[in-house]
Amino acid sequence: MTGKASRISAILVACVLVFNCLASGQKVADSRLANQFEIYLKPFADTGNFTGAVLIARKGRVLFRHAYGMANFELRVPNSVATRFHIASVSKPFTAMAILQLEEQGRLSVSDPVSRFVPDFPNGDRIKLEHLLTHTSGIPNVNDLPDYDTFARSPHTIEQLVAKFSALPLDFQPGGNYRYSNSNYNLLALILEKVSGESYGDYVRKHIFDPAGMQKTGHDGEAFRLIPLSASGYEPAGINAYEKAPYLDWTNKTGNGSLYSTLDDLYRFDRALNTETLLKSATRQKYFVEGRGNRYGWFNRKRGTRRVMSSNGRSPGFTAQLDRFPDDDVTVIVLSNSYATVSQDPVAAGLAAIAFGEQPDKPPILRAVALPQASLARYAGQYQYGPDYFVPNGKVTLTVDSGALLLELGNFRTPLAPVSATEFMERNFLGKVVFSLGAAGKVESMTYSYAGKDFIARKIPAVEKP
Numbered sequence: 001m002t003g004k005a006s007r008i009s010a011i012l013v014a015c016v017l018v019f020n021c022l023a024s025g026q027k028v029a030d031s032r033l034a035n036q037f038e039i040y041l042k043p044f045a046d047t048g049n050f051t052g053a054v055l056i057a058r059k060g061r062v063l064f065r066h067a068y069g070m071a072n073f074e075l076r077v078p079n080s081v082a083t084r085f086h087i088a089s090v091s092k093p094f095t096a097m098a099i100l101q102l103e104e105q106g107r108l109s110v111s112d113p114v115s116r117f118v119p120d121f122p123n124g125d126r127i128k129l130e131h132l133l134t135h136t137s138g139i140p141n142v143n144d145l146p147d148y149d150t151f152a153r154s155p156h157t158i159e160q161l162v163a164k165f166s167a168l169p170l171d172f173q174p175g176g177n178y179r180y181s182n183s184n185y186n187l188l189a190l191i192l193e194k195v196s197g198e199s200y201g202d203y204v205r206k207h208i209f210d211p212a213g214m215q216k217t218g219h220d221g222e223a224f225r226l227i228p229l230s231a232s233g234y235e236p237a238g239i240n241a242y243e244k245a246p247y248l249d250w251t252n253k254t255g256n257g258s259l260y261s262t263l264d265d266l267y268r269f270d271r272a273l274n275t276e277t278l279l280k281s282a283t284r285q286k287y288f289v290e291g292r293g294n295r296y297g298w299f300n301r302k303r304g305t306r307r308v309m310s311s312n313g314r315s316p317g318f319t320a321q322l323d324r325f326p327d328d329d330v331t332v333i334v335l336s337n338s339y340a341t342v343s344q345d346p347v348a349a350g351l352a353a354i355a356f357g358e359q360p361d362k363p364p365i366l367r368a369v370a371l372p373q374a375s376l377a378r379y380a381g382q383y384q385y386g387p388d389y390f391v392p393n394g395k396v397t398l399t400v401d402s403g404a405l406l407l408e409l410g411n412f413r414t415p416l417a418p419v420s421a422t423e424f425m426e427r428n429f430l431g432k433v434v435f436s437l438g439a440a441g442k443v444e445s446m447t448y449s450y451a452g453k454d455f456i457a458r459k460i461p462a463v464e465k466p
Contacts, residue, residue: 030063036354037064044342045069047366048240049427052231052319052336052343053079055263056355059329060271063355065263071231071337073242084216084230084260085335086250087320088313091259093297094204095185096133098192100283100296101207107195117191121166127174129191132184134295138170141181149411152252155223158193158200161186161252178293182256189255200254209265212272217261220250227260231337233317236427238402239368239417245317245339257315263333266322270331273324303349306356312344321348330355340428345451364430368404368417375421376400379435379443383457396457426450 037056044050051069055062067079102108108117110133115124123138131137142148142165151164165183172179189200196203201219209217220227234242250258261269272278288309290300299310309324321344323332332352334343350360377400384395396409398416405416405424416424416433424433431450438444448455 033354034064037351038066040350040354040360041066041068041347043363043366044347047368048242049236049340049366049430050336050342050347051079051234051242051338052085052334053081053083053263054335054347054351055081055267055331055333056351057267057270057331058355062267064351069337071229073232073234079231079337080229081263082216082229083335083337084227084262085320085337086220086231086233086257086260086315086318087266087335088253088257088315088318089182089297090261090266090311090313090320090322091253091255091257091297092185092294092313093311093322094208094259095188095192095200095255096287096296097208097278098196098203099129099133099188100279100287102192102195104280104283108191114187114191117194118162118187121162121187123170123174129188131174132188134178134291135180135184135293136176136178137174137181137184138172138177138179139181139183139187140165140168140171141179142183142186149246153247153249155249155251157251158186158190158254161254162190180294182253185256186254192255200258204259208269208278211277212265213268214261214265217259217265219254219258220260221254221258223249223251230260231318233337233339235317235339235413236415238404238415241402242338248316253315257313261335263335266333266335267331270322270324270333274329303352308352312348314339314341314344319343323348323352325352328356340430342430346430364425364432365419365423366425368419368425370403371418371421373400376403376405376418378441379405379446381443381462382460383446384460385448385455385457389455389457395460 041050041054045068053067054064056064065081067081067083069079071077071079071083103110110130112129113125114121114127118124127137192203193200201221204219233245235245237243287296288298288300297311301308301310306325307327309326311322313320317337317339319336319338319341321334330352332348334348336343346361346363353360380398380400382395382397385393387393391409394409396407398405398407404418407414407416414426414428416426418424422435426433429450431448434447435443436445443459445456445458
């Protein structure tokens, strides 16, 4: 071997060694990061407070992808990374994208009035498509109607859905305020069908799912059709168990929350948002910007110093979160077949913190303790919150149920799992409930702490029977 050849050979060997070292270092770093994700999620799963699947990616590389809990508790079928979950309001970005595609084609404009497409819709001459897309139309939320839960158990066409809320008086003048309303996206779905000449499900499949390679995603528009590998929906019960979620016919969520998907398909959607596969760059830059509340299916906000596009959903039996940090190219996807919002707060934020090399917020106490029946029974009864509560002056009832307390407010139910003699964990939102005792150990009130706020409910004295 000549001297020159020998030097070239040495350089090549050195390059290989450097590459191998770098690759090995990357694998070690990825392994350590994956271990941190696993350590963070394990307490939630072990205590029955998370069932679902997660995916975290950075700069086009998947860092962690794992499933927890059961897709079907009755049949003991575990969740997998291929499980299909209903994604609830994470459906909204797809509906908004469809409208923006039609605008790119010149078939409509977001500044058009609703009356151009639905001539008989009340106030349709004053409500613009952009008002619907940004929840500034003033149209009341169909979900808030007293009979909605009963109504939503039966299938309905998109025309029937819109008719359900069309005659309601506006909450405010179009464009004059912001209030999140699922009705906006029901109406957008109807307009989508009228303009495109296709059904909502066919349109999103042909023009969004197929181009993005999302073969496991669909619109649940016919309750009798099978969805392979789909998870059943549940809600927390007792200390660490689950029960079936109330039945919902998903046609009632058309446009605002009727889609199902998988981890990998939502990641394909995330990747497609960085290209012109679905929308032109100019369209994305114009509409995917920071603004008040939910715009075009996204909350565009800051988490610390970082910009995040966040879409989250919650419908009976399911929660979903898709967080995109566009400046850092980090994506966090959390899908759950539980009505508890743990997937959104704190899990998604905690996983993002780890991905950025930061310490996640300390989670609440998750492991319940056993309390005697008599100790639980003394907390039972009625309590009333003040005007600052989510439901102003709301009255709640507490009963003893399966080693925990069951809180009921109208149709809302959530278990309170004991973590000490006077402190409980509210399992739907992972809030903290602390009871205050007066003289002789008599229960006087309970304080519910959530999202940095405290809400006090006074116990209503029981009426003694004569």
